Amino acid sequence: MPATRKFVTAAEALQTVFGYDSFRGDQAEIIAQVVHGKDAVVLMPTGGGKSLCYQIPSLVREGTGIVVSPLIALMQDQVDALTAVGVRAAFLNSSQDAAARGRVERDYLSGDLDLLYVAPERLSSEATKRFLDQGTIALFAIDEAHCVSQWGHDFRPDYLALSELADRWPDVPRIALTATATDATHQEITTRLQMGDAKHFVASFDRPNIQYRIVGKNEVRKQLLSFIKTEHPSDAGIVYALSRKTVDQTAEFLRQNGLNALPYHAGLDAGLRARTQSRFLREEGVIIVATIAFGMGIDKPDVRFVAHIDLPKSVEGYYQETGRAGRDGAPADAWLAYGLADVVQQRRMIDESPGDLSHRRKLSAHLDAMLALCETVHCRRVNLLRYFGQTSEPCGNCDTCLEPPAAWDGTVPAQKLLSTIVRLLRERNQKFGAGHLIDILRGKETPRATQHGHNALKTWGIGADLSDQQWRGVVRQMLAQGFLATSGEYGTLILTDAAAEVLGGGRSVQLRTEPDRPVRSAAARGSSKKAAAADLSPDQAALFEALRTWRSAQSREQGVPAYIVFGDATLLAVAAAKPASMSDLDGITGIGAKKLEAYGAALLEVVGAAPAS
Structure with missing residues (x-):
């Protein structure tokens, strides 16, 4: 059928173009708000149907909907998906030659486009604004609006210039959309985009089809391989790591073990990144191992797992990344492995951050919230949704619900550790990292212990009742609970003010016991195809x-x-x-x-x- 110019009602466009009989959640109200020329700020989880909230108004309102999309590499797929259902869509970006750009510009000026995708960098150009002035604009849709937040996980400076839209086109409705935002980020989006008069729509951030699982690190690449081969042997998935080196090494390890894994990070050639992304979107069963440079705007519905092998820097980033799994509503996994070294590394990165004290405090608050999610003995989903200001009941589908971790009184081990740190500092003016402190507590004869005469300390060997792995869990959780901090380049451990209460016996320390086995076996879960x-x-x-x-x-x-x-x-x-x-x-x-x-x-x-x- 030829592309229809405009529809009389949103419901008609929904059924005729997209093949759906009814709207979901707040979609109908959001669409009505924009169709009637009013602004909207929309917080809706990945897979919740955000795109329809600006696509359908663009099919109903006179003119062309201008969509600000942050990644030009994905615009072609977004346009292809719309063209496949009869929508007249196009994009303008630096990947086009002059002839292609000319065709799109002529279509826009003649009123033959329903949607036009542009990058924020292009929209900030005065030449682009003058060009848009020559046509009829139905609306502005600002996708991935959290990019305007300077302390967010995907900050893009060019998003700040989008505040000018309200001044230049005061009669054109704007809709800002994001899949994740805390109250602070939500307010920042509203302020920076000058959307104080907009109506706000905040959907539930719950993704009940995703099972959240967090495990302690112990040879993490082998753990990752076991997880994928056991539960997702032929599925598409994304593995996130913090460094490019880790990405390259992990992708190679997975390939050597028979998996179709590809690396993706900013250090690779742009052409290779584009080909990798294309393979992930077009082929079945491709696994991308990536830094956070990959994923924003990815519209692949059948990603069956997202794995993190390093601790994410914030709950917002973690939620955004895990939300790329299971967009089709079928069962999916969010699997995270983290350990003591992650906490030490993150603390050091914050200490060395070039920002001011306020910036470092915000980074620390992000990390504290992430650690609280990792160390909770309660439902992961309840903790996650609480971070975004929403309440829920225990989900029954996360690791802590399926196999509740036992809590134990770790006050005495905590006192032993703190006492060792105090004695080393007071008696010898020495500070050490977790590894050597654990050796002292377990009475392990090492060259360093002998060199420094640490076997003469009163705390030597008083922690032999706990294994090395158990002690690392104690240290990790004490860092997470704020009794310890790290210092210097080597992550040496120091006491915080809160530690004094523990040493003095005025405060107890409750620690979680980690499960020794996976929460769910492949037999219990089944493959994604069987689940579907x-x-x-x-x-x-x-x-x-x-x-x-x-x-x-x-x-x-x-x-x-x-x-x-x-x-x-x-x-x-x-x-x-x-x-x-x-x-x-x-x-x-x-x-x-x-x-x-x-x-x-x-x-x-x-x-x-x-x-x-």
Whole structure:
């Protein structure tokens, strides 16, 4: 069907173009706000349907919706997905040659575009603003709006210039959207974008299909390999690490062990990064090992796991990154391994930060919140949602709910550790890191202990009842609870003011006992494909796989990601319904008029070739 110019109602656009019968959550109210020319600030979790909140108003309002998108590498896929459903969409960015840019500019000026994607850097150009003035603007959509927050995890300086939109085009509605924001970031978005008169929509940040799991580090690459091979052997996933070196080494380790893993970080050639991202979006079962340089704006719905092998710097960053799993609503995992070295490293990085004292305090607050999430003995989801100002009941689907950790009284071990630090400082003016302190407590004869005569200390060997790993857990949790701090380049341990109460016996220290085994086995969980098709009969499940095979062939032929053809949810619905005619297909979720015309006959052919039950 030819692209429709404008729709009378939002509901008509939703059904005809996107193939959905009803809106979800606050979508209808948000869309109505923008359609009527008013501003909106939208906080909605990844996979919650944010894109429709500006796409549909752009199909209803006169003019072209201008979408500010932070990553030009993803604009092509965003435009392809819209074009596939009959929306007239295009982008302007530095990847185009003059001829391509000229075609897009002519389409905009002639009113032949519903949506135009631009990067914030381009929109901050006066030449771009003068160009936009020559056409009709339906709305401005500021995607990934948390990038305006200077203390956020994805700060982009060019986002600050977007405040000028309100002054230059006061009658054009604006909608700012993000998948994650604390109250502080939310306020900063509102202030910096001059959206004080906007209506605010804050959806629940809960992603019940994601299972949050945090484990102690113990040969983390082997732990990661076991997790992937046991639970996600053929699934697409993302692994995050802090350094480029770790990314490269981890990707190589996974490849050597038979996994299709690719590295991604800012130190790689731009062309290679683009090809890697394209493979991840278009191929099945690709694992990306990346720094946080990867992921923002990724619209791949079937990422089945996100793993962190280093401690994230903030809960906001962690939530944003884990939210890239399970966008299709099917079961997914957020797996994190962290240890004592992570805490020491993060504290040192904060101490060496070039920012002022206020900046370092904010970084410390981010880290403290992340440590609280890691060390909680209660529901991870409750803790996570509380950080974003929302309340919930225990979820029953995180590691601490499925296997509640035992808490134990660690007051005496804490006092032994603190006493050792005090004695070394007072008696010998010495400070050491966790490793040597644990050696002293366990009475381990080492060259360093002998050299310094530490076997003469009164605390020598008084902690032999705990293993090295248990002591590292004690140190890690005492750092997390604020009884210890790190100092200097080598992360030596020092006492905080709060430690005095523990040493004096006026305060107890409760510590968590880590589980010794994985929370959920592959047998209990099943593969993602089995989980997705769990409600289908054997015949329907076989049809679902046949439809997936057909979709893969279509995506390869067209050079687009498989989800642009159809998402798993649509194929599951087709497999369950077994439609026999075009009218049977009409109304199945995700099949709008354009896709019905493009793929309807082929879908019916696949269904017709399936064995009858």
